[in-house]
Amino acid sequence: MHESAAQIFINAFLANNFVLAMFLGLCPFIGVSGKLETAVPMGVASTFVMLVASLCAFGINILLAHLGLEFLRLIAYIVIIASTVQLVEMVLKKYSPSLFRALGIYLPLITTNCAVLGVALFQTAREYDFVQSITFAVGAGAGFTLALVLMASVRERLQLSDVPAVAQGTALSLMLAGILSLAFMGFAGLGG
Amino acid sequence: MIDVAIPPQTTSPVAMIRTLGLVAALCGFIIVAAYQGTFDAVQENKRIAVERAVFKVIPTAKAIVEYFAAPSGSVTKVGAGDTAPVGSIKFYAAYDASGKLAGIAAEGVAKGYSDNVRILFAYDPGSAAITGFGLVAMRETPGIGDKILVDKDFLANFPLEAKLADDLKQLAHAIVTVKHGSKTQAWEIDAITGATITSRAVGRAINDAAQMLLPRIVPNLTQLKENNGPPRS
Amino acid sequence: MNASTTERWDEFMEGIWRQNPLFVMVLGLCPALAVTVSAVNALSMGLATTFVLTCSCVLVSLLRKLIPKEVRIATYIVIIATFVTVVDYLIQAISLALYDALGAFIQLIVVNCIILGRAEAHASKNPLLPTLINALGMSAGFTLGLFALGAVREILGAGTFFGIALFGADFQPWVVMVLPPGGFFVLGAWLLIFAAIARRRQKKLAENIQNA
Amino acid sequence: MKLLSYFRGEAFQRGVHPPSCKLTASTRIRRLPFASKVTVPLSQHIGKTPRPIVQVGQEVVRGEPIARSDEWLSVPHHAPVTGVVEFIGLRPGVRGPWVESIVIRAHPGASQEDLWGRPRDLSDATGGDILQAIWDAGMVGLGGAAFPTHAKLTVPKQAHVHTLVVNGCECEPYLTCDHRVMVEQADDLITGIRYAMRATGAVRAIVGIEDNKPDAAVAIRAAIVRCGRIPEGEIYAELVPTKYPQGSEKMLVMALFGVEIPAGDLPVSLGMVVNNVGTLAALGKLLPAGRGLTERIVTVTGPGVAKPGDYIVPLGTPLRFVLDYAGAPGVATRQVILGGPMMGQAAASLDVPITKGMSGVLVMQGDALDWRGNQKTYPCIKCAECVESCPMGLNPAQLGMLAAKREYDLMGSDYHLGECFECGCCSYVCPSNIPLVQQFRIAKQILREKALSK
Amino acid sequence: MSIEISSAPHIKGTRSVEQIMRHVVWSLLPVCAFFIFQYGLSALLSLMVVTVSCLLTERFFVRQGGQSGDIGDFSAIITGLLLALSLPPGFPLWMGAVAGIVAIALGKALFGGIGFNVFNPALIGRAFVQAAFPQAIATYTPSFMPGRFAEYIPSSLTLPLMQPVSVVEWLKDRQFDALAGATPLAKWKFEGVMANADELLTSLSGHMAVGPSPVLILLCGAYLAFRRFLDWRIPAAILGSAGLTAWILYGFDPLRFPNPFFMLFSGGLILGAVYMATDMATSPVTPKGMWVYGALIGLLTVIIRYYSGLPEGVMYAILIANAAAPLIEKITQPTPFGKGVLSNLGRQKKGASYPLHSGYISREDAGAVTPKKRFMFNKPKHPPKE
């Protein structure tokens, strides 16, 4: 069954949101969503890395299939994605220091998280073509950013609330994520 | 010259590369060993899984053969290690104990409530009908979506008429899912109340796959029938 | 028991209780929430992680003198990825159904930072035996955590435990528990319970000090 | 209600409509007798404190200067009574802490006429002469802020003033002193306006009056005609829809001209000067007579007052004396508010004196204050009432939540705490009974201290 | 004698939290009464059980000290009544009780109680049971069934933790086919049948399985809005944006999409717009924010109804907008008086809000300049002497 780009995007963005429905990228989601001002660059940086990962994975996959070395896929993905991100980081540092300053500190955090690897693995498993892969990566990144931004603004508001002492911290974040995930269930079936 | 006591590097590049090489070699060895070691078991597992799935939808089957249906309309047997030609569709021909063609099984996929629903359906060439289906994978809601496997009314939809039109290019009647209680035709699927979306997905998956596959298979039925099943003990 | 055995035991228990990777350090959330729709899946995931964690730590510990500082992270990642690939094939060989249920999350063990964290913080500095004990403790803690999630979600969400029906045919399953929100809620609830216990204990402690 | 005011043509956005309770709107201004002892605090206005120029034991006549300063932003004080200086030192102040004051014992037999002043002809005095005369008279704004009037009327070099805005809104509930001044002393007011126009160079004066006081506008228009010498359109009275806090100069300028005074700027940036009607009426009376400010009109009112009314009160008269005279027995009094109920200050004791900036004495008795105890305080339910009533367009709900968590810096930097002029609308409407403006005062104080310590 | 000292203001408006909440409860009573009239005993029992479970949970948490507020503030009653009104009348009572408990515990106490919650408690309760018991919550029964005051809908009385008995047989006994129990939206989405206007508005003419009467809700909401107990902007924005979106889509393809009237008056849109989206604690406080928030809800509702797997979308739309509310509020902070860059320009062009005297000299005419420094600069050189 062929999925259109729009469908793939909507699916990755809302209906099967990486964080809220697929359980990918939860650690940064819980960890970085305390403040809006860190959430936004984190989201943008993640989207960027996902895109890089998606491109790498697409290339590697063709190469490995050609060589008949599919069993090395995982190890190749992780090594190449990590080094490409590092390379991009260095290039950024050299040619766009302002952009680097905005995103740079987040890049090393992201290189090996499961949302990024997830993009690579899922697009391989679903046999997406080039355009589909890119759409998927951008959609997933946008969905991740959306969830992160919503969560951060809610958590900022809760800073001003009298949240009971036992609930403060990770427990509250998880419950919030649960409620958001409940709300996002409304989008189920949207991308079809 | 005064010796400035800042060692530029604690490890020499040669040592670094040597170690990395060693580790990579070790890892490569482990992976290859694991791959080789499990290869047969995995293949066997996959084969058994496919067989089981096909045997489930075609209860009389005792053996299966994998085929490709090429866009040109020809069907070819799949040998070990063959890769699918472009645009071809894989399907399984199942043979009963006496080696007669018991049915044909193929995969279909359609978007369900939360993700794709992948099914394996059985086609009976004799009666030109879909006789049943089994699940390959889905992420539908437990308790709702999975009613398609247990709901008696729903299972009663099968056999489902799937005759080709006279030009052998497409189905005479597209297979459609209709609301619960309003099935009037043999090619209609009566949906499950409360799981209409998943029911629809099943209908669509079958229809899409059948529309593609049957025009390629039906003209070649004799070829499939002649082949008296794989030489298996 | 001699002193060092007690120490070893303490070190092991550390990973299960005081430093539990899931409940205390809140790491490896993705697999913890994604695959714990049933107790079996939770246990399998736990065992797979245990395998990768233990093997990688052992190998890192063995090679620790050899690995240059500059490339250690890369080396660890390669080692971890190796064992993940191994476990991936092992599970395929054991049961395809299980493999399908765990999905991509087996391969995602690679990025589970518990493993990299252990390799970096512990295995690279310690000899084989302590590393093994530490790794086993952590794995046991993670597996227990997964099991705690999986059990609750399976019992409420399907009315079964390890696939055995518990409440008779008319039980109404709470579907939400096996859906994504349920994962968040159950883990959140566990954390709330632990926080409540900790608070009560602290209160008692404070009272005791006051009384004394 | 909001919709209604929209169709009626809103004077300014938001604001509130507290019950007006103007008990004394049609009572004539009466004179209060002289207390046996008056206390003149040295600091009654914004600016530098003048120093006493009399000694203990010295005889003073009513109207004689008793304190003076060479500082520009400061005004002299004049003896409110004829008598003997009894004490110079600390006396209880309005805010609680004791302040430097001059206590004068009145001569029981003295006629208490203003003996000191010398009438003069200002008909062709220059603006500078008039400013000097205003300064000598010890005038400060009688509208409440008590800013030295000569300073306000001095137009900055780079600026140009074209309009004198005369503030006759009196938006606070209960208070009627400005209202009575406009009705009864309209001629003095016109005289005062003309002096102020000459001092500032304004070519036009507009008296802004809330439309619940139509008689005041009638009286002023009649006085303009009576005066005769005024060209058409030079001075006129405008009615503006009643709403609190119309009296604030920003709101009044908005209501009259539809322009916003830029945040942090004074009306003079738009070529305007705003003065209270009481101030200008007093000018009109004092300048030709060459006298100083020794008395003011105070509204004495409230649920517990037997003879409420607008009284001409000698400055320095003790509060207790005023209350006794107006029939508000001190025993039953629960609270005395100096000024109006929305912005006024609760007096710390009944021994404090009446000062130049005090426009009202509001006496709360019996159950008038019970709402404080009866209403439960809830967390902010985000009903947005406060946002819809803040005339400055702030977000008091957010400010309040931040204040509760002591995020004072954020209040100042992101939520414009500095713009809050403490009108109290937000506290007035809050159904959760959150003391919003009270918290904001504390927050502003803390921020000020922080800025100072830097 | 001592006098009290307190900080201004010394008078207080008459509004109180209890008063607001009490009025909302009162305004809900006619809606509840009609709901009971439509569905009989089961609806009555459902309203009671859900409300009581909310109140008991609230009481538990208030006693525990986990949340502020008190049970006397009526807000838990609103939560209970709205929750019950949004559930099908024959919803098993034990599930209703679960919804009530979850609503208060997860939706309110977790955040610290009244005013602090970020999500609408009633909708959290409903969303939870919708995800937990999706079949039961999709099971509606026809309205105005004969004998509705004499017997319960059988699913109401399901034993706790057990599956509800199917109402299909019960309906068959009463000569209703299984389809009678579908809501207008479900009928449209899954069967392509559109309900008529009169049925949607009152359902008096047939046995359509509709929710609480939209006409009555609008009337009660209008009363509340007129008394300013709720903000009219939010319902206006929701109905406006939902109506507009539906109208545009209808214009594109009238065969595929229903008309805007159907969109507005079917399902729970009116209830959600009037009573649920307006919940103060969970909507923005800034006026501009309210428009954005309402528009977002309207848009999401239509998108979810038309394109997602579910027939109804109001609940999810409101919950998502709740999550976005702090963000919306942040970017729609009001501009303080005198800070708008263009405020003066714009206003002057429009003219004064109050009629100006003809002799008004504009600032430009008079050539006024804004002084950079205050009074310090035109201080007279020598202090004048007496």
Ligand SMILES: Cc1cc2nc3c(=O)[nH]c(=O)nc-3n(C[C@H](O)[C@H](O)[C@H](O)COP(=O)(O)O)c2cc1C
């Ligand atoms: C949490 C949840 C899960 C759902 N899962 C499914 C599902 O797996 N398959 C499905 O067809 N519909 C699912 N639905 C959709 C509803 O049950 C929907 O009303 C139903 O499919 C419509 O069918 P009906 O017209 O026969 O009532 C789900 C709804 C919810 C709230």
Ligand SMILES: Cc1cc2nc3c(=O)[nH]c(=O)nc-3n(C[C@H](O)[C@H](O)[C@H](O)COP(=O)(O)O)c2cc1C
């Ligand atoms: C610190 C300070 C400085 C002021 N400087 C001037 C000034 O230079 N010129 C002027 O006309 N008014 C000045 N004012 C008076 C204000 O314009 C205003 O009339 C006074 O603050 C009281 O107004 P309000 O009651 O509306 O706040 C000043 C006020 C304060 C508090």
Ligand SMILES: Cc1cc2nc3c(=O)[nH]c(=O)nc-3n(C[C@H](O)[C@H](O)[C@H](O)COP(=O)(O)O)c2cc1C
């Ligand atoms: C909230 C608020 C309300 C005010 N209400 C009045 C009022 O009703 N009448 C008035 O004359 N001044 C009022 N003022 C003071 C004016 O802003 C301004 O200071 C005064 O009119 C200047 O005149 P003055 O210097 O002669 O006192 C108010 C100030 C504020 C901040």
Ligand SMILES: Cc1cc2nc3c(=O)[nH]c(=O)nc-3n(C[C@H](O)[C@H](O)[C@H](O)CO)c2cc1C
């Ligand atoms: C206009 C209005 C609408 C309300 N709507 C809801 C609602 O939809 N759900 C709810 O749980 N509480 C509602 N409440 C009650 C109360 O605001 C709610 O419990 C708060 O969220 C508690 O902080 C409403 C109150 C008012 C005044």
Ligand code: SF4
């Ligand atoms: S490595 Fe992965 S699991 Fe670890 S903190 Fe980073 S994102 Fe979380």
Ligand code: SF4
């Ligand atoms: S003191 Fe009160 S009445 Fe007078 S101007 Fe100020 S606010 Fe208005």
Ligand code: SF4
């Ligand atoms: S006191 Fe301040 S915040 Fe409150 S309404 Fe007045 S100006 Fe606004």
Ligand code: SF4
């Ligand atoms: S008026 Fe009070 S309760 Fe309402 S939003 Fe403002 S601070 Fe909150």
Ligand code: FES
């Ligand atoms: S981000 Fe930590 S396990 Fe997925």
